[in-house]
Amino acid sequence: METNVKSSETLSNLVITPEVLLEHWQAHRRLTRRAIEAFPEDDFYNFSIGGMRPFAKLTMEMIVLAAPGINGIVSGNWSSEKFPSDFSTPPPATKKEVLTLWDSVTEEINELWPQIPAGRFQENDLAFGMYEGTVQYMLFYMIENEVHHRGQCYVYLRALDIEPPAFWDRS
Amino acid sequence: METNVKSSETLSNLVITPEVLLEHWQAHRRLTRRAIEAFPEDDFYNFSIGGMRPFAKLTMEMIVLAAPGINGIVSGNWSSEKFPSDFSTPPPATKKEVLTLWDSVTEEINELWPQIPAGRFQENDLAFGMYEGTVQYMLFYMIENEVHHRGQCYVYLRALDIEPPAFWDRS
Structure with a gap:
């Protein structure tokens, strides 16, 4: 894989560290x-304009991007054993199960992030x-796609x- | 002003350069x-759910954040001569005038960005x-607030x- 790092890049250019970016992503996920x-249970699955x-389908898009995404960021293999990168993956039948999936992706991101070379x-x-x-572009895309939806x-x-x-509350 | 730069930060941690971040922001703005x-003219000012x-009011929020924002990022003085940081600033009367404002903020960002210390x-x-x-957090907040709205x-x-x-098209 080609790299874009230029030797002229220095500390003074530092925008954000990987550690702060992980927390930034997880704050959005919270x-x-x-x-x-x-969302009321029924509206989560059915309400639309x-x-x-x-929103259940939009949530699934976030899940099937984030889980294979963090694997790809770490290893170049853009897939997850748990979550196939298939945008047509239907959401589980209950909001509770979706939240459980969500939380397991949160853990997967936290576990894999320190392995980013x-x-x-x-x-x-x-x-x-x-x-x-x-890889930076892909990661920002995933985060901003979540913000968009x-x-x-x-x-x-x-x-x-x-x-x-509240949009500003990331606690 | 206090700084968060740690001496242990190195080139290998590079997430994004300021140059790429400027282009990233302007791509969102495009x-x-x-x-x-x-938007049809009337709906831009009046359509709501x-x-x-x-959207005219949401657009004005972006403008009165971005213009004083880039000034603050550069100098610590969070104001712009052209655009007061006042969320109640009403939009100009036509979409054409709003787009002209938008373009002048685009120029202001491009002009000031290279002066970020x-x-x-x-x-x-x-x-x-x-x-x-x-400052990183504020800048990401402004970009993501735009993506959100x-x-x-x-x-x-x-x-x-x-x-x-198309969300993915930033040309």
């Missing part, structure tokens, strides 16, 4: 978890066998007259 | 610009006189039977 919890996917974020790779770019679920919640969790 | 363009703000992303600051944290506008567009711009 917020998304609260958004899942905020403008023909868009219900030095220099890996700047390497080019073909993520999920499809998307070419740096969670933003959509905030509209679903408001339309259901439910107060969404 | 997508948001296309989302603004996708669940009592939420119309070395080590600045890891410094703690009180952004907008209110939010304490690293743009995700909401995708639901507005779908509800209006308008195809939103």
Whole structure:
């Protein structure tokens, strides 16, 4: 795999450390978890606006990106034993089971993250066998895809007259 | 201002360079610009779901965060001569004028970005006189706040039977 690290990069350029980025991602995942919890069971699976996917399906997209994603980031093998990278994977039948899946992905990310090799974020790779770019780009894409779809679920919640969790609260 | 840079940080930890982060932010801003363009004039100002703000107001929030934001990132002075950091700033009367504002913020970001001092992303600051944290955190917050609200506008567009711009296309 090709690398984009330039020898001119120095400490003064430091934007974010891998440790802070892990916490940043998990903080977003905690917020998304609260958004899942905020949905009534039936609405989580069925409520939709403008023909868009219900939040259960959007949540599954996050899961089947994140679990194979962290494996790919670590090893270049963009798959997870537990979660096939298949966007058509249906959500489990209950919100409780979805949350259990969510939590197991959280653990998988925490376990694998320290194994990310030095220099890996700047390497080019073909993520999920499809998307070419740096590992940094893939990771930011996954996080922002979650923020994007969670933003959509905030509209679903408001339309259901439910107060969404505060966007700024990542506790 | 206190700094969080640790002497143990090395090149192998590099997640993203400032140059790539600037392009990443501007790529998001190009997508948001296309989302603004996708709205019919009247719906941009008035369409709403669940009592939420119309997209014109959400766009103004992005503008009054980004312009004072890039000034604060550079200098610690979280204000812009052109755009007061006041969330109640009303949008200009036409979408065309909003897009002109948007483009001038794009230029302001491009002009000021190279002036970000070395080590600045890891410094703690009180952004907008209110939010304490690293400059990195503030910047990510601004970008993700834009992604969050743009995700909401995708639901507005779908509800209006308008195809939103592709999320993955940042050209």
